[in-house]
Amino acid sequence: MKRLIASIAVLLTFSVYLLSCEKDDICSEDTPTTPGLVVEFYDKETQTETKSVSNFKYYVLGTNEILPANSSGSVTKITLPLRTDQDEVTWALQYNTTSNGIKVSNTDYLTIKYTRQTTYVSRACGYKTTFTLIPASNGNPNPSVTDADTRLFIEGNPEVVTPYIENENEVHVKIYF
Template identity: 45%
Template structure:
């Protein structure tokens, strides 16, 4: 009797794997909701990429965010449930001294489109930037200019925004 139970359980387990469809599991590498790709440039020499040092990027309403150091290209997520994302770009924001932080606030406005990927993967959201990011004016801006280079955010293979500092 015990042997029959083990055989029955083995057949049941094997059958569950055989009945699994290929679209029951979202394959690794399947395109998902893309992040916004931003490149940083030297304002004095606009063709030259310029690495950012101790940059912190924090979404409005959050106390922690993404630290970047020594890179000229970053990716940041946009909100998939709203048509606007507000991000603080904090110069010296990823170091340990909050007294030297210089915060510039950028507002990204866009439209969203949810695209069905598959039963296993669900939907992904793609974005269409509707204007250059809005820079909130303050007395000590470190971002000197910015503009959209690719308004269609469908993947992370190209730069969407250039920032000059």
Template identity: 40%
Template sequence: MKKIFLSLFVFSLLGCEKDDICSDETTPRLIIEFFNIAQPANNLNVNNLKVTGVGMTDELDTFTAVSKIELPLKITDDVTRYSLTLNSTNDAIKNEDILEFNYTRNQVFVSRACGYKTTFELNPANGVIHSNETIPNTQWIKNIFIENNSISTENETHIKIYF
């Protein structure tokens, strides 16, 4: 009887998975890279770019001297809107554009320790809608190119913005 109990105990230990801290990739953020419209092959740093989620009271972040930013997308909705204000610290020249990201969401099992992550697929017809709600025809963003519709990792640029 003791041998049976000991055998069951050993097999139960061998069948258990180790509960590790989740080190796998989780829900990816949208990677946006900025380029010079006059020289499209060259990255261009943004200055005092304030990013705010539309409908949110707090700004997400203010970026200075960066050519790439990472933005989270909503995991409970198929649309996320952001206000991007260039030169946000200078009232005389600041300029706000609105970007609306339209996508479908997929839940992907990562591991027992990590659980699920959400991946996104930008809609082919209207993945990014660009507007300027305050003063029409004064958009600082001149062109938007979707580099990769599938947002499943943060290792690549998803959207290129030319200004």
């Protein structure tokens, strides 16, 4: 009888232990995270056709981390991460071409101003930040393009397709060159 009572007590203790465990805190890959700004390149002549940019690199101004677009260096679309600790970021977009046998590097600076909204996702995933582009006002475009000289490869101001940056499934900004 003592053995039966001891066995039941051990079984109950083990059962309570198993029932008190929580599921693993693993953030699923399907869980939305902080999105980046999706930029797509278009031909300046026929503004409805995407255009491939070759020999292209981009980096945040003031950093040494240059991001190659991909292994071939040719893209029609890029995703630019936005800063979650500031309301503005400037990306350097470097376009390298060859003119009369001479390699020419042209860097344009894309400054993006936005507001941030941080929301709690879960204990495993933490927080995510979504962004809203600040509308252009008083002749000040957003995003804006500048260059150290007057050789902009980007034509005019970028076109905002959607100011709400909640995912990376849609294009947010169009650039013509």
